[in-house]
Amino acid sequence: MGPTQINGLPAHILLVHVVVVLVPLTGIALIGCAVWPSWMRRMGLVLPLLALVTLASVPLTTHAGEWLERHTASTPLIRRHAELGDGLLPWAAGLFVLAVALWWWHRRAQAGPAGGGTGAAAAAMPLRVAAAVVCAVVAAGAVVQVYRIGDSGAKAAWTGNFSKSPASSQHR
Numbered sequence: 001m002g003p004t005q006i007n008g009l010p011a012h013i014l015l016v017h018v019v020v021v022l023v024p025l026t027g028i029a030l031i032g033c034a035v036w037p038s039w040m041r042r043m044g045l046v047l048p049l050l051a052l053v054t055l056a057s058v059p060l061t062t063h064a065g066e067w068l069e070r071h072t073a074s075t076p077l078i079r080r081h082a083e084l085g086d087g088l089l090p091w092a093a094g095l096f097v098l099a100v101a102l103w104w105w106h107r108r109a110q111a112g113p114a115g116g117g118t119g120a121a122a123a124a125m126p127l128r129v130a131a132a133v134v135c136a137v138v139a140a141g142a143v144v145q146v147y148r149i150g151d152s153g154a155k156a157a158w159t160g161n162f163s164k165s166p167a168s169s170q171h172r
Contacts, residue, residue, distance in 0.1 A: 002060040004067040016153070019061050019088070022054040025147045026095050033102055034128070034135040038104045050101035051159035058092040061085075077156035085150045091142035092141030098135050105131070 003011040033040040033047055038046070062085055069082050109124070 001064045002136075004064055010064065010068045010071070012068045015049070015061040015064050016150070017055065018030075018057045019054075020146060020150060022050070022057055023092065023095070024143050025055045026051050026099070027143050030095060030099055030102065030135045031132070031139050033106075034132040037106065040102065045103065048096070048099045048103045051096040054095040055092045056081055058089050062089070075156065077152065077159060079148060081149065081152040081156045084145070084152050088142070088145050088149060091138065091145050094138040095142055100160075102131065 003015075005011055025139065029039070029043060029047055033043055066083055069078060072078060092133050100154060
């Protein structure tokens with residue numbers, strides 16, 4: 001499905017950085033576009049494309065992580081990390097679906113009747129507020145899930161694997 005090694009290193013430890021950057025970036029862009037129509041006008045098709053790349057990066061990273069899991073000793077920390085990692089795809093899918101819906105809604109509103117006036121804008125306000133709230137909830141959920149996964153991965157990788165004191169006096 002995707003690379004399992006990159007230049008001799010497990011691909012997961014490199015691909016995870018893509019997810020750690022893109023999920024919060026997509027979440028911020030999604031909220032910004034839902035709250036401020038000027039953001040949506042500027043971003044246009046970039047928002048759903050960003051969300052698509054974010055969505056695609058999750059299964060690639062998960063696949064590489066599953067390969068790495070099969071090539072390391074199984075510990076409760078690694079199992080917990082893998083379990084949490086499996087929960088990110090629905091959040092990334094939510095970001096993508098909302099980004100596409102927001103983009104489509106904005107395009108449709110731009111193509112609507114030119115004389116909509118303030119009455120049409122006032123009628124759309126409750127829908128805009130609801131969209132912003134839903135976008136904020138999904139974006140926050142996705143970012144929190146990325147944090148939880150990253151924290152569990154760091155614990156799995158580093159617990160018991162370093163010394164609190166310098167290994168030698170040469171490193172000072």
